[in-house]
Amino acid sequence: KAGVTQTPRYLIKTRGQQVTLSCSPISGHRSVSWYQQTPGQGLQFLFEYFSETQRNKGNFPGRFSGRQFSNSRSEMNVSTLELGDSALYLCASSLAQGDNEQFFGPGTRLTVL
């Protein structure tokens, strides 16, 4: 069974731009969570989607948003990029909402210049 895939793997953007990252969960998994990883703050929970609805959200500004499609694939969007948004963005899939056993993708490395 294929694992979690994320595209693109690397992105370079400039301040003020917006970006969309994509995540395809493991087949049969219906929940997708997103995390931001930075050297200073570590791994921080962004949000969780299940059945095309955002179920939980971490402490991030409204510039960070996401959505989930009927096939469970998910996208996250960051608008008006700031230098501090440079990070590794990790997607994790699980069978159901609130299922703590999460399987992570390789991440998207975003660099904001």
Next chain:
Amino acid sequence: AQSVTQPDIHITVSEGASLELRCNYSYGATPYLFWYVQSPGQGLQLLLKYFSGDTLVQGIKGFEAEFKRSQSSFNLRKPSVHWSDAAEYFCAVGARGGGADGLTFGKGTHLIIQP
């Protein structure tokens, strides 16, 4: 709110020696506990998990961890490390039944293997 502390930022171990990585958590009840490993440029791979039952859990790659409720700890151990074990290790806690905060991770322990 739940939290995880990994007291050791870096640990250096000789190849073939035993390893113990420390993890302490704060949570109001019995949590779900996890250890993940991350190699450079990679995502997180689940090593093992504790949900309930036997407090000594076995994972992949020869790792094990012991849940000690009285000490709020979930330390990771391996009897003999290999050079390929060099990586970043993260302990994480999750709320039973799911929670608004997703998984909460420690800051990680960077494991260095000396030849």
